[in-house]
Amino acid sequence: MANGETIIVPLLPLRGLLVYPTMVLHLDVGRDKSIQALEKAMMDDHTIFLTTQKEVSIDEPTIEDIYSIGTLTKIKQMLKLPNGTIRVLVEGLERAEIQSFVEKEDYYAVEITTFKEPLEKTAEEEALMRTMLDYFEQYIKLSKKISGETYATVSDITEPGRMADIIASHLPLKLPEKQGILETVDVKERINRILSIIHNEKEVLQLEKKISQNVKRSMERTQKEYYLREQMKAIQKELGDKEGKTGEVAALTEKVEKAGMPEHVKTTALKELDRYEKIPSSSAESGVIRNYIEWLLSLPWSNATEDRLDVNIAEKVLDEEHYGLEKVKERVLEYLAVQQLTNSLKGPILCLAGPPGVGKTSLARSIAKSLNRNFVRVSLGGVRDESEIRGHRRTYIGAMPGRIIQGMKKAGTINPVFLLDEIDKMSSDFRGDPSSAMLEVLDPEQNHNFSDHYIEETYDLSKVMFIATANNLASIPGPLRDRMEIITISGYTELEKIHIAKDHLLPKQMNDHGLKKSQLLVKEDAIQSLIRYYTREAGVRSLERQLATLCRKSAKLIVKQERKKVTITNKNIVDFLGKHQFRYGEAELEDQIGVATGLAYTTVGGDTLSIEVSVTPGKGKLILTGKLGDVMKESAQAAFSYIRSRADQLQIDPDFYEKNDIHIHVPEGAVPKDGPSAGITMATALISALTGRAVRKEVGMTGEITLRGRVLPIGGLKEKSLSAHRAGLKKVLVPIENEKDLDDIPESVRNELTFVLVSHLDEVLNHALVEEK
Structure with missing residues (x-):
């Protein structure tokens, strides 16, 4: 491009605007010096x-404030506007x-x-x-912002520049980019620059189009969902379903957010809620999902009671509600003391084992009260199905x-x-073994993530204090028994029963029967007679029933106005x-030959146990009757061989x-009996029958007896001793x-019974058999 002539012309600085050669443009001019420049130009050529x-912000620009390359233009038209500005073409x-x-x-x-552009174009310029x-x-x-006429106009141009x-x-360029093209005097270089700009703009437009399509698709889907939901609302409203599931789901979502669930459970709950909202109410699955969500919401996830860690208060509560049971109380107080020191002890698994009626369940309730915890009881009697413990899968x-x-929901x-x-x-x-399912519940190492088939999500049971009750430890599988701390409650002495009756059972029954202290008085000797002659048990359940009978009969007398106050003594209790x-x-009224009194352990x-032996002329048969088990039969044979x-x-x-x-017979033939601890009793009764020496009553x-006459240890000595005390025996022979x-x-039992430790049957016979005259 060749340089043209050099001339002096008026200058019009533009703000935010640029004019190319051959371009026709309207301008509004307002600055005084610019207006003067226009007028000077109009006066000249x-x-x-x-x-x-x-x-753009500079009002009085200098040579440094403007670009050095611009466009020489011709004023085609000039018009003064009412606001003082001039519009010029x-x-x-x-x-x-x-x-x-x-x-x-x-x-x-x-x-x-000025710069003159060449009139001739080269082949390269033509291609460009x-x-x-x-x-x-x-x-x-x-782009779709430029009309087709513009393209037609541009295509008719023959000059490349x-x-x-x-x-x-026509390109959407920023001012510096436009100025750059204006300053590119060489035509080929200018075309190459424009080609690069158009190429970039095309890529940007394609990306914009793609984004726009994605947004449009998303908007269409959202609008469609919104439209369908609005339709559904309208239909539900017409059917009288108020707001249908939408309001319900919103309320449930709010509950889920506030339930304090672990994050993985919360995610599952919200996912199920989303499914619930989309499934029609008429679908069977809708009810299943709703039920599941209700269960998740009803379970405690973070709500806990604050433990009362005051050992003295807990001890007071336990003593008020239960007489005796020192071992159990001591264990609970130990737990509390450790909890107070560490504040992080896992819930213990206690098993209260003992006969019915000794207060195992009520003791557990008292433990909850002393700890200031909620109490919940689940009966496992007769449970045969594993799903009773772990739940059923939701597919059923x-x-x-x-x-x-x-x-846990109830708690x-x-x-x-x-x-x-x-x-x-x-x-x-x-259907499975429920005791195996209980292993996970009662194992402190596993129960922090207990898995129920219905809930599916893991549930933390590690903070629960589990207390189990059992009558017979022998029927509990070994692995399950191993996970529990066994505390044996053997039964009550006569003295303890009197205290329990006076302080707990009688006031409770009087209250239940609407009797005041001024209306009924049961004297201590009457309670003692009640225990001795109307009950024979380890616990106090029958005792409570008999006290209830006294209360009922007394209530009848008072209501019929036969008496204003009923006093029950040792003498009138028979009435x-x-x-x-x-x-x-x-146990026996007199010393007898061939009859020995044994002590047995039962689940109650x-x-x-009286063991009778009779010897009759015959051919050496050994007959055993009384529904004896194999172990007991073997004890009889061992005694016989000895x-x-x-x-x-x-x-x-x-x-x-x-x-x-x-013939060896154990009375109460309908009751099954088994165990090795009757060995020395059978041997004593046999020797008594064969020698004619009576056994002390x-x-x-x-x-247990061996073939050499040794006496082996047995279990359940406390229960057996209490039964001996109840039966009125004076001396008890026990293995050394x-x-x-x-x-x-x-202590009250030890004071009234004489315990003799024996290691051989000879010692047993010395104490059991009456001396020969």
Whole structure:
């Protein structure tokens, strides 16, 4: 491009605007110096130099504030507007560069040199023009902001420089980019620059189009959902369903947010809620999901009661509600003390084992009260199905969580005292083994993430204080028993029963029967008679029933106005309860030959057992009756073999087993009996029958016998001792190895019974048999 002439022309600085050669444009001019420059140009040859300010905000620009290259233009038209500005129509002629600034008083003037574009075009320029035109056409199709007429106008242009300027004027470029094209004097370079800009703009437009389509698609889906929801609301409103599921789901979502669930449970709940909202109410699955969400919301996830960690208050509560049971109380107080020191102890698993009626369940309730915890009881008696513990899967009709989760819902807190009642009564069948499912519940290492089939999400049971009750530890599987701390409650002495009746049972029954203290008085000797002659049990359940009978009969007398106050004594108790049901005193009224009193352990406490032996002429048969188990039969045979081996020392005919039939019978033949501890009792009764020496009536005994006559230790000594005390025995023979168990026997019983430790049957016979005259 060749340089043209150098001329001096008025200057019009533009703000935020740029004019290319051959471009026609309207301008509004308001600055005084600019208006003066226009007027000067109109007076001369209508030409004026337009260039752009670098900064729009400057009102009085200098040579440094404007670009040096601009456009020499011709003023086509000028019009004064009412607001004082001038609207002018200009046409760009050619590029020009400022050489110097000419100071004028009223306007700006500059000396410029113009650039002449070559009239001829090369083949390369022709190719570049065609490429540029093709790019511009593609850009127009993508942009849709430029009309088709514009493309037609541009395609008619034959000069490459002019075509580049016209296309640049239609591109959405920032001012510095436009100025850059204006300053590119070389035509080929200018076209290449425009090609690069159009290429970039095309890519941006394609990306915009893609984003726009995605947004539109998303908007359409959202609008469609909104439209369908509005329709559904309208339909539900017409059907009288108020707001349908929408309001319900919103309320449930709010509850889920406030429930304090762990994050993984909360995520599951919200996911199920989303499914619930989309499923029609008529669908069966809708009810299943709703049920599931209700269960998740009803479970305690973070709500806990604050433990009362004052050991003294807890001890006071336990003593007020229960007499005796020192071992259990001590264990609870130890737990509290450790909790107070560490504040992080896992819930213990206690198992209260003992006969019915000794207060296992009520003690658990008192423990909850002393700890200030909620109490929940679940009975496991007769549970045979594993799903009773773990719950059923939601795929089954009528599925429900297991008893553990149901109990937690009832408790309402994450740290209740949870009573598993009658844990020894669980059994198993083809539906699974519930005791195996209990292993996870009662294992402190596992129960922090207990899994219920219905809830599916893990539930933390580690803060729960589990207390189990059992009558018979033998029926609890070993692995389950291993996870529990066994505390044995053997039963009550007569003295303890009197205290319990006076302080707890009688006031409770009087209150239940509407009797005041002024209306009924039961004297202590009457309670003692009640215990001795109307009950024979380890616990106090029958005692409570008999006291209830006294209350009922007294209430009847008072209501019929036969008496204003009823006093029950040892003498008139027969009038209320009838004749004595049990005999108190010696197990036998007199010393007898062939009858020995044994002590037995049963699931309902200890009991005395008379073993009878009769010897009749015969052929040496050994007959055993009384529904005896295999172990008991073996004890009888062991005793028989021992006597045969020691016949001379015992002064028995060595051929006794060939000449006589021996019949061993244990009364109450309908009751199954088994166990090794009747060994020495059978041997004593046999020797008594064979030697003719009577057995002392006041002596009871328990111990296993060997073929050499050794006495082996037994279990349940405390229960057996209490039964001996109830039966009125005076002396009890126990194996020497059970000496350690004597400390567990209540002091009142130890004072009234004489315990003799024996290691061999010879010692047993010395104490049990009456001396020969």
